[in-house]
Amino acid sequence: MNIWYEAHATLFQTTAIYVLLALSFQVVLKSGIFSFFSVGAFGIGAYTAANLATRGVPLIVTLLIVVVTMAAVGYLLAIPLMHLRGLYLGMVTFAIDEILVVVATNGGKITGGAVGLFGVPLEITTLGLGLVAVIGVLLVSQLERHNVGRAIEVLRGDEQLARSLGVEVGNYRKLIFALSAALGGIAGALNTMNFSTVTPGSFGFTLIVAGLTMAIVGGIGSWRGAVLGAIFVAWFPAVSTALGGYRSIVYGVLVILVVAYEPDGLLGIIRWVIRGGQGQLARRRSAVPAPAGAAPATPPGDSPAAPAGGSLATAAELGRSGHDATS
Protein backbone atom coordinates (compact mmCIF):
# COMPACT_ATOMS: atom_id res chain seq x y z
CA MET A 1 0.00 0.00 0.00
CA ASN A 2 2.69 2.40 1.06
CA ILE A 3 4.89 1.61 -1.90
CA TRP A 4 1.91 1.93 -4.22
CA TYR A 5 1.09 5.32 -2.70
CA GLU A 6 4.68 6.51 -3.05
CA ALA A 7 4.66 5.48 -6.69
CA HIS A 8 1.44 7.35 -7.34
CA ALA A 9 2.03 10.43 -5.20
CA THR A 10 2.26 12.63 -8.29
CA LEU A 11 -1.15 11.42 -9.40
CA PHE A 12 -2.67 12.31 -6.05
CA GLN A 13 -1.11 15.74 -6.25
CA THR A 14 -2.37 16.22 -9.80
CA THR A 15 -5.83 15.08 -8.74
CA ALA A 16 -6.02 17.68 -5.98
CA ILE A 17 -5.01 20.44 -8.38
CA TYR A 18 -7.41 19.17 -11.06
CA VAL A 19 -10.26 19.06 -8.54
CA LEU A 20 -9.81 22.78 -7.90
CA LEU A 21 -9.59 23.55 -11.62
CA ALA A 22 -12.61 21.38 -12.38
CA LEU A 23 -14.60 23.11 -9.61
CA SER A 24 -13.58 26.45 -11.10
CA PHE A 25 -15.17 25.41 -14.39
CA GLN A 26 -18.12 23.66 -12.77
CA VAL A 27 -19.34 26.61 -10.68
CA VAL A 28 -19.60 28.90 -13.68
CA LEU A 29 -21.00 26.32 -16.11
CA LYS A 30 -23.60 25.22 -13.59
CA SER A 31 -24.76 28.80 -13.25
CA GLY A 32 -25.11 29.20 -17.00
CA ILE A 33 -21.96 31.34 -17.29
CA PHE A 34 -19.98 30.07 -20.27
CA SER A 35 -16.51 31.17 -19.22
CA PHE A 36 -12.98 29.93 -19.84
CA PHE A 37 -11.42 32.41 -17.45
CA SER A 38 -10.59 29.59 -15.02
CA VAL A 39 -7.51 28.89 -17.11
CA GLY A 40 -6.47 32.53 -17.27
CA ALA A 41 -6.83 32.65 -13.48
CA PHE A 42 -4.77 29.46 -13.27
CA GLY A 43 -1.99 31.25 -15.17
CA ILE A 44 -2.08 34.41 -13.07
CA GLY A 45 -2.16 32.33 -9.89
CA ALA A 46 0.76 30.22 -11.09
CA TYR A 47 3.02 33.18 -11.86
CA THR A 48 2.02 35.11 -8.76
CA ALA A 49 2.84 32.13 -6.56
CA ALA A 50 6.15 31.55 -8.35
CA ASN A 51 7.23 35.14 -7.79
CA LEU A 52 6.12 35.24 -4.16
CA ALA A 53 7.59 31.86 -3.25
CA THR A 54 11.00 32.57 -4.79
CA ARG A 55 11.11 35.80 -2.75
CA GLY A 56 10.63 33.79 0.42
CA VAL A 57 6.99 34.59 1.15
CA PRO A 58 5.56 31.82 3.36
CA LEU A 59 3.24 29.28 1.77
CA ILE A 60 0.05 30.26 3.59
CA VAL A 61 0.57 33.95 2.86
CA THR A 62 1.21 33.20 -0.81
CA LEU A 63 -1.96 31.16 -1.08
CA LEU A 64 -4.02 33.82 0.69
CA ILE A 65 -2.66 36.55 -1.56
CA VAL A 66 -3.49 34.48 -4.65
CA VAL A 67 -7.04 33.74 -3.45
CA VAL A 68 -7.84 37.33 -2.50
CA THR A 69 -6.25 38.80 -5.62
CA MET A 70 -7.95 36.39 -7.99
CA ALA A 71 -11.35 36.81 -6.34
CA ALA A 72 -10.95 40.57 -6.71
CA VAL A 73 -9.78 40.27 -10.32
CA GLY A 74 -12.72 37.95 -11.08
CA TYR A 75 -15.22 40.28 -9.45
CA LEU A 76 -13.89 43.35 -11.27
CA LEU A 77 -13.76 41.50 -14.57
CA ALA A 78 -17.32 40.31 -14.05
CA ILE A 79 -18.66 43.86 -13.92
CA PRO A 80 -18.09 44.60 -17.63
CA LEU A 81 -18.38 40.95 -18.77
CA MET A 82 -21.62 39.93 -17.11
CA HIS A 83 -23.89 41.49 -19.70
CA LEU A 84 -22.44 39.02 -22.21
CA ARG A 85 -24.17 35.69 -22.62
CA GLY A 86 -23.43 32.26 -23.99
CA LEU A 87 -20.80 31.93 -26.67
CA TYR A 88 -20.01 35.65 -26.63
CA LEU A 89 -18.78 35.42 -23.07
CA GLY A 90 -16.96 32.21 -24.02
CA MET A 91 -15.15 34.00 -26.85
CA VAL A 92 -14.14 36.97 -24.70
CA THR A 93 -12.82 34.84 -21.84
CA PHE A 94 -10.98 32.62 -24.33
CA ALA A 95 -9.35 35.74 -25.79
CA ILE A 96 -8.35 36.91 -22.31
CA ASP A 97 -6.69 33.54 -21.69
CA GLU A 98 -4.76 33.79 -24.94
CA ILE A 99 -3.69 37.37 -24.16
CA LEU A 100 -2.40 36.20 -20.79
CA VAL A 101 -0.32 33.51 -22.52
CA VAL A 102 1.20 36.20 -24.76
CA VAL A 103 1.87 38.42 -21.76
CA ALA A 104 3.55 35.52 -19.96
CA THR A 105 5.69 34.77 -22.98
CA ASN A 106 6.86 38.39 -23.15
CA GLY A 107 6.84 39.24 -19.48
CA GLY A 108 10.57 39.62 -18.92
CA LYS A 109 11.95 38.68 -15.51
CA ILE A 110 8.58 38.41 -13.82
CA THR A 111 7.41 35.55 -16.03
CA GLY A 112 10.70 34.24 -17.33
CA GLY A 113 9.60 34.65 -20.93
CA ALA A 114 9.03 31.64 -23.16
CA VAL A 115 10.97 29.25 -20.93
CA GLY A 116 9.00 30.26 -17.85
CA LEU A 117 10.11 30.14 -14.24
CA PHE A 118 12.01 27.24 -12.70
CA GLY A 119 13.17 26.20 -9.30
CA VAL A 120 10.24 27.51 -7.35
CA PRO A 121 10.65 26.22 -3.75
CA LEU A 122 8.59 23.08 -3.16
CA GLU A 123 6.77 24.07 -0.03
CA ILE A 124 3.51 22.20 -0.25
CA THR A 125 2.98 18.59 0.75
CA THR A 126 0.55 16.14 -0.80
CA LEU A 127 -1.53 16.41 2.36
CA GLY A 128 -1.54 20.19 2.04
CA LEU A 129 -2.78 19.92 -1.54
CA GLY A 130 -5.53 17.58 -0.44
CA LEU A 131 -6.53 19.97 2.33
CA VAL A 132 -6.87 22.92 -0.03
CA ALA A 133 -8.89 20.78 -2.44
CA VAL A 134 -11.20 19.77 0.41
CA ILE A 135 -11.71 23.43 1.35
CA GLY A 136 -12.57 24.16 -2.28
CA VAL A 137 -15.04 21.30 -2.33
CA LEU A 138 -16.65 22.50 0.92
CA LEU A 139 -17.08 26.03 -0.41
CA VAL A 140 -18.59 24.90 -3.69
CA SER A 141 -20.81 22.25 -2.14
CA GLN A 142 -22.42 24.88 0.11
CA LEU A 143 -23.55 26.69 -3.03
CA GLU A 144 -25.87 23.78 -3.74
CA ARG A 145 -27.80 23.99 -0.49
CA HIS A 146 -30.89 25.85 0.61
CA ASN A 147 -31.96 29.05 -1.09
CA VAL A 148 -28.58 29.65 -2.74
CA GLY A 149 -28.81 26.30 -4.51
CA ARG A 150 -32.36 26.97 -5.67
CA ALA A 151 -31.47 30.49 -6.81
CA ILE A 152 -28.55 29.25 -8.91
CA GLU A 153 -30.67 26.52 -10.39
CA VAL A 154 -33.37 28.94 -11.48
CA LEU A 155 -31.10 31.76 -12.65
CA ARG A 156 -29.25 29.38 -14.95
CA GLY A 157 -32.35 28.32 -16.81
CA ASP A 158 -34.56 31.38 -16.56
CA GLU A 159 -32.94 34.60 -15.52
CA GLN A 160 -36.10 36.67 -15.83
CA LEU A 161 -38.03 34.29 -13.61
CA ALA A 162 -35.23 34.46 -11.06
CA ARG A 163 -35.42 38.24 -11.03
CA SER A 164 -39.18 38.15 -10.63
CA LEU A 165 -38.69 35.98 -7.54
CA GLY A 166 -36.35 38.46 -5.90
CA VAL A 167 -33.06 36.77 -6.80
CA GLU A 168 -30.25 39.31 -7.29
CA VAL A 169 -29.10 37.67 -10.50
CA GLY A 170 -26.32 40.17 -11.19
CA ASN A 171 -24.76 39.73 -7.75
CA TYR A 172 -24.92 35.96 -8.04
CA ARG A 173 -23.19 36.01 -11.39
CA LYS A 174 -20.43 38.32 -10.14
CA LEU A 175 -19.89 36.28 -6.98
CA ILE A 176 -19.74 33.02 -8.88
CA PHE A 177 -17.33 34.47 -11.40
CA ALA A 178 -15.10 35.69 -8.55
CA LEU A 179 -15.24 32.29 -6.85
CA SER A 180 -14.36 30.57 -10.11
CA ALA A 181 -11.37 32.87 -10.60
CA ALA A 182 -10.20 32.25 -7.03
CA LEU A 183 -10.43 28.47 -7.50
CA GLY A 184 -8.60 28.64 -10.82
CA GLY A 185 -5.94 30.90 -9.31
CA ILE A 186 -5.33 28.65 -6.33
CA ALA A 187 -5.10 25.62 -8.64
CA GLY A 188 -2.42 27.42 -10.65
CA ALA A 189 -0.54 28.48 -7.52
CA LEU A 190 -0.55 24.94 -6.13
CA ASN A 191 0.56 23.57 -9.47
CA THR A 192 3.60 25.85 -9.45
CA MET A 193 4.46 25.16 -5.84
CA ASN A 194 4.13 21.43 -6.29
CA PHE A 195 5.96 20.99 -9.57
CA SER A 196 8.32 23.96 -9.09
CA THR A 197 7.90 25.30 -12.63
CA VAL A 198 5.52 27.39 -14.65
CA THR A 199 5.69 28.04 -18.38
CA PRO A 200 3.37 29.89 -20.79
CA GLY A 201 2.48 26.50 -22.27
CA SER A 202 1.12 25.24 -18.95
CA PHE A 203 -2.10 27.24 -19.08
CA GLY A 204 -3.01 27.50 -22.74
CA PHE A 205 -5.65 25.86 -24.89
CA THR A 206 -4.73 22.36 -23.68
CA LEU A 207 -5.65 23.26 -20.14
CA ILE A 208 -8.99 24.73 -21.28
CA VAL A 209 -9.80 21.42 -22.96
CA ALA A 210 -8.69 19.46 -19.90
CA GLY A 211 -10.70 21.65 -17.52
CA LEU A 212 -13.84 21.54 -19.65
CA THR A 213 -13.49 17.78 -20.04
CA MET A 214 -13.26 17.29 -16.28
CA ALA A 215 -16.28 19.46 -15.54
CA ILE A 216 -18.51 18.17 -18.35
CA VAL A 217 -17.54 14.49 -18.29
CA GLY A 218 -17.93 14.45 -14.53
CA GLY A 219 -21.25 16.28 -14.69
CA ILE A 220 -21.62 20.03 -14.20
CA GLY A 221 -24.75 19.72 -12.10
CA SER A 222 -22.80 19.23 -8.89
CA TRP A 223 -19.40 19.52 -7.22
CA ARG A 224 -19.39 15.72 -7.12
CA GLY A 225 -19.19 15.71 -10.90
CA ALA A 226 -16.16 17.99 -10.88
CA VAL A 227 -14.41 15.70 -8.41
CA LEU A 228 -15.22 12.62 -10.50
CA GLY A 229 -14.11 14.33 -13.70
CA ALA A 230 -10.84 15.43 -12.12
CA ILE A 231 -10.14 11.89 -10.92
CA PHE A 232 -10.99 10.52 -14.37
CA VAL A 233 -8.71 12.90 -16.25
CA ALA A 234 -5.86 12.61 -13.76
CA TRP A 235 -5.90 8.83 -13.46
CA PHE A 236 -6.99 7.62 -16.88
CA PRO A 237 -3.53 7.74 -18.52
CA ALA A 238 -1.99 5.83 -15.58
CA VAL A 239 -4.59 3.10 -15.27
CA SER A 240 -4.94 2.54 -18.99
CA THR A 241 -1.31 1.83 -19.87
CA ALA A 242 -2.36 -1.64 -21.04
CA LEU A 243 -4.19 0.02 -23.94
CA GLY A 244 -0.87 1.20 -25.30
CA GLY A 245 -1.20 3.31 -28.41
CA TYR A 246 -4.97 3.10 -28.35
CA ARG A 247 -5.13 5.00 -25.07
CA SER A 248 -5.89 8.40 -26.56
CA ILE A 249 -8.52 6.95 -28.87
CA VAL A 250 -10.29 5.16 -26.03
CA TYR A 251 -10.12 8.33 -23.95
CA GLY A 252 -11.65 10.38 -26.76
CA VAL A 253 -14.40 7.87 -27.42
CA LEU A 254 -15.27 7.67 -23.72
CA VAL A 255 -15.50 11.44 -23.48
CA ILE A 256 -17.73 11.63 -26.55
CA LEU A 257 -20.01 8.84 -25.32
CA VAL A 258 -20.48 10.42 -21.92
CA VAL A 259 -21.11 13.90 -23.29
CA ALA A 260 -23.46 12.69 -26.02
CA TYR A 261 -25.56 10.23 -24.04
CA GLU A 262 -25.39 11.29 -20.43
CA PRO A 263 -25.91 15.03 -19.85
CA ASP A 264 -25.29 14.50 -16.15
CA GLY A 265 -21.88 12.99 -16.91
CA LEU A 266 -20.22 10.27 -14.88
CA LEU A 267 -22.22 11.47 -11.89
CA GLY A 268 -25.42 10.73 -13.78
CA ILE A 269 -24.20 7.26 -14.69
CA ILE A 270 -23.29 6.50 -11.08
CA ARG A 271 -26.68 7.71 -9.84
CA TRP A 272 -28.36 5.62 -12.50
CA VAL A 273 -26.44 2.52 -11.40
CA ILE A 274 -27.28 3.18 -7.74
CA ARG A 275 -30.98 3.34 -8.61
CA GLY A 276 -30.71 -0.02 -10.25
CA GLY A 277 -30.94 1.40 -13.74
CA GLN A 278 -34.49 2.58 -13.25
CA GLY A 279 -35.04 5.95 -11.64
CA GLN A 280 -32.82 8.00 -13.85
CA LEU A 281 -34.37 6.80 -17.10
CA ALA A 282 -37.85 7.54 -15.85
CA ARG A 283 -36.71 10.98 -14.84
CA ARG A 284 -35.16 11.54 -18.24
CA ARG A 285 -38.33 10.65 -20.08
CA SER A 286 -40.48 12.94 -18.05
CA ALA A 287 -38.48 16.05 -17.58
CA VAL A 288 -34.93 16.41 -18.75
CA PRO A 289 -34.36 17.80 -22.23
CA ALA A 290 -31.87 15.16 -23.26
CA PRO A 291 -29.77 16.06 -26.27
CA ALA A 292 -29.69 12.72 -28.05
CA GLY A 293 -33.18 12.60 -29.47
CA ALA A 294 -34.96 11.41 -26.34
CA ALA A 295 -38.31 13.16 -26.60
CA PRO A 296 -39.26 14.60 -23.24
CA ALA A 297 -42.97 14.46 -22.58
CA THR A 298 -43.27 18.03 -21.38
CA PRO A 299 -46.64 19.70 -21.28
CA PRO A 300 -47.60 22.49 -23.68
CA GLY A 301 -46.07 25.87 -23.02
CA ASP A 302 -43.29 24.40 -20.97
CA SER A 303 -40.49 25.06 -23.40
CA PRO A 304 -39.02 28.18 -21.80
CA ALA A 305 -38.89 26.48 -18.44
CA ALA A 306 -37.45 23.18 -19.52
CA PRO A 307 -33.78 24.12 -19.21
CA ALA A 308 -34.45 25.52 -15.75
CA GLY A 309 -35.17 22.12 -14.37
CA GLY A 310 -33.13 19.76 -16.44
CA SER A 311 -29.77 19.05 -15.05
CA LEU A 312 -27.48 20.47 -17.67
CA ALA A 313 -26.24 19.42 -20.45
CA THR A 314 -23.70 20.02 -23.07
CA ALA A 315 -21.50 22.89 -24.06
CA ALA A 316 -23.76 23.40 -27.05
CA GLU A 317 -26.74 23.94 -24.80
CA LEU A 318 -24.79 26.30 -22.58
CA GLY A 319 -23.98 28.31 -25.62
CA ARG A 320 -27.57 29.31 -26.03
CA SER A 321 -28.52 29.65 -22.39
CA GLY A 322 -29.01 33.25 -21.43
CA HIS A 323 -31.28 35.72 -23.08
CA ASP A 324 -32.98 33.34 -25.41
CA ALA A 325 -33.86 31.00 -22.57
CA THR A 326 -35.86 33.77 -20.96
CA SER A 327 -38.13 34.56 -23.87
Added chain:
Amino acid sequence: MTPLLDVTDAKVHFGGVHAVDGVSIQLQDGALHGLVGPNGSGKSTLLAALSRMIDLTDGRLSFKGHDYQRDSAPAVARMGIGRTFQAVRVMSSRSVLENVMLGADAAIFGPGIVRNWLLPWRTRRQERQGREMAMAAIERLELTGMENHMVGTLSYGTQRRVEIARAVAAQPAVLLFDEPTAGMNRAERDEVAEVMRTLQAGGLAQVLVEHDMQMITDVCDHVWVMNFGKLIAEGKPEAVVSDPAVQEAYLGKRGEEDVNP
Protein backbone atom coordinates in the same frame (compact mmCIF):
# COMPACT_ATOMS: atom_id res chain seq x y z
CA MET B 1 -56.46 56.28 1.75
CA THR B 2 -53.26 55.73 -0.20
CA PRO B 3 -53.79 53.17 -2.93
CA LEU B 4 -51.64 50.04 -2.73
CA LEU B 5 -50.47 50.53 -6.28
CA ASP B 6 -50.58 53.94 -7.93
CA VAL B 7 -49.53 54.35 -11.55
CA THR B 8 -49.31 57.87 -12.91
CA ASP B 9 -49.03 58.60 -16.61
CA ALA B 10 -46.94 55.50 -17.34
CA LYS B 11 -45.33 55.39 -20.77
CA VAL B 12 -43.31 52.62 -22.35
CA HIS B 13 -42.07 53.48 -25.84
CA PHE B 14 -39.97 51.16 -27.98
CA GLY B 15 -38.64 53.59 -30.55
CA GLY B 16 -41.71 54.71 -32.46
CA VAL B 17 -43.96 52.06 -30.91
CA HIS B 18 -45.94 53.44 -28.00
CA ALA B 19 -46.73 50.14 -26.25
CA VAL B 20 -47.98 51.91 -23.13
CA ASP B 21 -48.85 55.53 -23.71
CA GLY B 22 -49.87 57.48 -20.64
CA VAL B 23 -51.76 55.07 -18.41
CA SER B 24 -52.85 56.08 -14.91
CA ILE B 25 -54.43 53.45 -12.70
CA GLN B 26 -54.88 52.75 -9.02
CA LEU B 27 -55.29 49.51 -7.13
CA GLN B 28 -56.63 49.44 -3.59
CA ASP B 29 -55.54 46.93 -0.99
CA GLY B 30 -57.40 43.64 -1.36
CA ALA B 31 -58.98 44.55 -4.71
CA LEU B 32 -59.09 42.19 -7.67
CA HIS B 33 -58.86 44.09 -10.94
CA GLY B 34 -58.92 42.86 -14.52
CA LEU B 35 -56.76 44.28 -17.29
CA VAL B 36 -58.14 43.52 -20.73
CA GLY B 37 -57.63 44.58 -24.31
CA PRO B 38 -57.00 43.14 -27.75
CA ASN B 39 -53.67 41.57 -28.70
CA GLY B 40 -50.94 44.17 -28.72
CA SER B 41 -52.93 46.69 -26.71
CA GLY B 42 -50.09 46.98 -24.19
CA LYS B 43 -51.44 45.10 -21.20
CA SER B 44 -48.56 42.64 -20.88
CA THR B 45 -46.11 45.49 -21.35
CA LEU B 46 -47.82 47.40 -18.55
CA LEU B 47 -47.56 44.33 -16.33
CA ALA B 48 -43.86 44.01 -17.19
CA ALA B 49 -43.39 47.67 -16.28
CA LEU B 50 -45.25 47.23 -12.98
CA SER B 51 -42.93 44.35 -12.03
CA ARG B 52 -39.91 46.39 -13.29
CA MET B 53 -39.05 43.80 -15.91
CA ILE B 54 -38.88 46.70 -18.36
CA ASP B 55 -38.19 50.39 -17.79
CA LEU B 56 -40.77 53.13 -18.02
CA THR B 57 -40.01 55.73 -20.65
CA ASP B 58 -41.85 58.19 -18.47
CA GLY B 59 -44.26 58.25 -15.57
CA ARG B 60 -44.39 57.20 -11.95
CA LEU B 61 -44.98 53.91 -10.15
CA SER B 62 -45.86 53.95 -6.49
CA PHE B 63 -46.33 51.05 -4.07
CA LYS B 64 -47.65 51.84 -0.59
CA GLY B 65 -46.63 55.44 -1.18
CA HIS B 66 -43.07 54.55 -2.22
CA ASP B 67 -41.96 55.52 -5.74
CA TYR B 68 -40.33 52.47 -7.26
CA GLN B 69 -39.95 53.20 -10.97
CA ARG B 70 -36.16 53.11 -10.52
CA ASP B 71 -35.93 50.06 -8.22
CA SER B 72 -34.65 46.78 -9.64
CA ALA B 73 -36.96 43.89 -10.45
CA PRO B 74 -35.65 41.66 -7.64
CA ALA B 75 -36.03 44.49 -5.14
CA VAL B 76 -39.59 45.10 -6.30
CA ALA B 77 -40.35 41.40 -5.95
CA ARG B 78 -39.03 41.40 -2.38
CA MET B 79 -41.04 44.55 -1.67
CA GLY B 80 -44.23 42.57 -2.19
CA ILE B 81 -45.16 42.73 -5.87
CA GLY B 82 -45.39 39.17 -7.16
CA ARG B 83 -46.15 38.05 -10.70
CA THR B 84 -46.66 35.07 -12.94
CA PHE B 85 -45.85 34.75 -16.63
CA GLN B 86 -47.85 33.82 -19.73
CA ALA B 87 -45.99 30.55 -20.21
CA VAL B 88 -45.48 28.07 -17.38
CA ARG B 89 -42.04 28.71 -15.96
CA VAL B 90 -40.97 26.17 -13.36
CA MET B 91 -37.98 24.00 -12.45
CA SER B 92 -39.51 20.96 -14.09
CA SER B 93 -37.15 18.33 -12.71
CA ARG B 94 -37.57 19.59 -9.13
CA SER B 95 -40.33 18.75 -6.71
CA VAL B 96 -43.42 20.85 -6.13
CA LEU B 97 -42.08 21.70 -2.67
CA GLU B 98 -38.73 22.94 -3.99
CA ASN B 99 -40.44 25.05 -6.62
CA VAL B 100 -42.76 26.64 -4.11
CA MET B 101 -39.95 27.19 -1.60
CA LEU B 102 -38.18 29.16 -4.29
CA GLY B 103 -41.02 31.65 -3.98
CA ALA B 104 -40.62 31.99 -0.22
CA ASP B 105 -36.81 32.25 -0.36
CA ALA B 106 -36.44 35.96 -1.05
CA ALA B 107 -38.84 36.89 1.75
CA ILE B 108 -37.01 34.72 4.30
CA PHE B 109 -33.37 34.74 3.31
CA GLY B 110 -33.20 38.28 1.96
CA PRO B 111 -30.97 39.47 -0.87
CA GLY B 112 -27.61 38.64 0.76
CA ILE B 113 -25.70 35.81 -0.88
CA VAL B 114 -22.40 35.39 0.96
CA ARG B 115 -24.00 34.95 4.39
CA ASN B 116 -26.51 32.43 3.08
CA TRP B 117 -23.75 30.61 1.26
CA LEU B 118 -21.08 30.42 3.97
CA LEU B 119 -23.21 30.04 7.09
CA PRO B 120 -25.40 27.04 6.26
CA TRP B 121 -25.86 26.19 9.94
CA ARG B 122 -27.56 29.54 10.38
CA THR B 123 -29.73 29.16 7.31
CA ARG B 124 -31.05 25.80 8.47
CA ARG B 125 -33.65 27.47 10.68
CA GLN B 126 -34.69 29.77 7.83
CA GLU B 127 -34.91 26.75 5.57
CA ARG B 128 -37.41 25.20 7.97
CA GLN B 129 -39.42 28.42 8.04
CA GLY B 130 -39.41 28.53 4.22
CA ARG B 131 -40.64 24.97 4.12
CA GLU B 132 -43.53 25.89 6.41
CA MET B 133 -44.46 28.91 4.27
CA ALA B 134 -44.27 26.74 1.16
CA MET B 135 -46.45 24.05 2.71
CA ALA B 136 -49.03 26.67 3.66
CA ALA B 137 -49.10 27.90 0.06
CA ILE B 138 -49.30 24.33 -1.22
CA GLU B 139 -52.28 23.74 1.01
CA ARG B 140 -53.99 26.93 -0.19
CA LEU B 141 -53.61 25.85 -3.81
CA GLU B 142 -54.88 22.37 -2.94
CA LEU B 143 -51.64 20.71 -3.96
CA THR B 144 -51.35 18.82 -0.68
CA GLY B 145 -50.05 15.31 -1.23
CA MET B 146 -48.17 16.35 -4.36
CA GLU B 147 -45.30 18.18 -2.67
CA ASN B 148 -42.78 15.50 -3.60
CA HIS B 149 -43.98 15.04 -7.18
CA MET B 150 -41.63 16.28 -9.85
CA VAL B 151 -43.29 19.29 -11.47
CA GLY B 152 -42.48 18.17 -15.00
CA THR B 153 -44.66 15.10 -14.57
CA LEU B 154 -47.77 17.06 -13.56
CA SER B 155 -50.59 18.22 -15.82
CA TYR B 156 -50.50 21.68 -17.32
CA GLY B 157 -53.25 22.99 -15.08
CA THR B 158 -51.50 21.64 -11.99
CA GLN B 159 -48.20 23.23 -13.04
CA ARG B 160 -50.09 26.51 -13.24
CA ARG B 161 -51.23 26.02 -9.67
CA VAL B 162 -47.63 25.30 -8.63
CA GLU B 163 -46.65 28.64 -10.14
CA ILE B 164 -49.40 30.42 -8.28
CA ALA B 165 -48.41 28.64 -5.06
CA ARG B 166 -44.82 29.79 -5.64
CA ALA B 167 -46.01 33.38 -6.01
CA VAL B 168 -48.29 33.10 -2.97
CA ALA B 169 -45.50 31.60 -0.82
CA ALA B 170 -43.63 34.91 -1.10
CA GLN B 171 -46.58 36.45 0.79
CA PRO B 172 -46.85 39.39 -1.60
CA ALA B 173 -49.13 42.37 -1.08
CA VAL B 174 -50.18 42.28 -4.71
CA LEU B 175 -50.03 39.54 -7.30
CA LEU B 176 -49.96 40.24 -11.05
CA PHE B 177 -51.26 37.42 -13.23
CA ASP B 178 -50.36 37.45 -16.92
CA GLU B 179 -53.02 35.32 -18.64
CA PRO B 180 -52.92 32.54 -16.06
CA THR B 181 -55.56 30.53 -17.89
CA ALA B 182 -54.05 30.62 -21.39
CA GLY B 183 -54.32 27.18 -22.95
CA MET B 184 -56.61 25.86 -20.22
CA ASN B 185 -59.95 24.17 -20.59
CA ARG B 186 -63.09 25.49 -18.92
CA ALA B 187 -62.78 23.29 -15.84
CA GLU B 188 -59.18 24.37 -15.27
CA ARG B 189 -60.18 28.01 -15.77
CA ASP B 190 -62.87 27.68 -13.16
CA GLU B 191 -60.31 26.21 -10.81
CA VAL B 192 -58.01 29.22 -11.25
CA ALA B 193 -60.95 31.61 -10.84
CA GLU B 194 -61.82 29.87 -7.61
CA VAL B 195 -58.21 30.17 -6.41
CA MET B 196 -58.18 33.90 -7.16
CA ARG B 197 -61.41 34.48 -5.26
CA THR B 198 -60.03 32.54 -2.29
CA LEU B 199 -56.84 34.60 -2.34
CA GLN B 200 -58.91 37.78 -2.45
CA ALA B 201 -60.94 36.59 0.50
CA GLY B 202 -57.59 36.23 2.27
CA GLY B 203 -56.90 39.91 1.57
CA LEU B 204 -54.50 39.63 -1.38
CA ALA B 205 -54.76 42.33 -4.04
CA GLN B 206 -54.54 40.99 -7.58
CA VAL B 207 -54.35 42.17 -11.16
CA LEU B 208 -55.50 39.77 -13.83
CA VAL B 209 -54.45 40.23 -17.45
CA GLU B 210 -56.89 38.16 -19.43
CA HIS B 211 -58.40 37.61 -22.86
CA ASP B 212 -61.40 35.70 -21.65
CA MET B 213 -64.17 38.18 -20.77
CA GLN B 214 -66.10 35.41 -19.03
CA MET B 215 -63.23 34.92 -16.60
CA ILE B 216 -63.03 38.69 -16.03
CA THR B 217 -66.72 39.10 -15.28
CA ASP B 218 -66.57 36.03 -13.05
CA VAL B 219 -63.82 37.14 -10.72
CA CYS B 220 -63.00 40.84 -11.07
CA ASP B 221 -64.67 43.70 -9.24
CA HIS B 222 -63.17 46.36 -11.50
CA VAL B 223 -61.83 46.28 -15.05
CA TRP B 224 -59.34 48.37 -16.98
CA VAL B 225 -59.59 48.21 -20.75
CA MET B 226 -56.57 49.11 -22.86
CA ASN B 227 -56.16 49.66 -26.57
CA PHE B 228 -53.22 51.13 -28.50
CA GLY B 229 -51.37 51.61 -25.22
CA LYS B 230 -54.07 53.78 -23.68
CA LEU B 231 -56.75 53.18 -21.10
CA ILE B 232 -60.03 53.41 -23.03
CA ALA B 233 -62.47 52.44 -20.29
CA GLU B 234 -62.70 51.28 -16.71
CA GLY B 235 -65.37 50.33 -14.24
CA LYS B 236 -67.54 47.42 -13.19
CA PRO B 237 -67.19 44.44 -15.53
CA GLU B 238 -70.86 44.51 -16.60
CA ALA B 239 -70.75 48.25 -17.38
CA VAL B 240 -67.47 47.98 -19.24
CA VAL B 241 -68.67 45.14 -21.43
CA SER B 242 -71.54 47.25 -22.70
CA ASP B 243 -69.35 50.30 -23.33
CA PRO B 244 -69.43 51.04 -27.12
CA ALA B 245 -65.73 51.97 -27.22
CA VAL B 246 -64.85 48.65 -25.63
CA GLN B 247 -67.11 46.74 -27.98
CA GLU B 248 -65.51 48.42 -30.93
CA ALA B 249 -62.00 47.70 -29.70
CA TYR B 250 -62.79 44.19 -28.72
CA LEU B 251 -65.46 42.89 -31.04
CA GLY B 252 -66.34 45.41 -33.71
CA LYS B 253 -63.05 45.53 -35.49
CA ARG B 254 -61.72 42.13 -34.77
CA GLY B 255 -60.01 42.00 -38.16
CA GLU B 256 -57.65 44.72 -37.03
CA GLU B 257 -56.29 42.80 -34.07
CA ASP B 258 -53.37 41.38 -35.95
CA VAL B 259 -52.18 44.66 -37.38
CA ASN B 260 -52.24 46.54 -34.08
CA PRO B 261 -48.79 47.52 -32.78
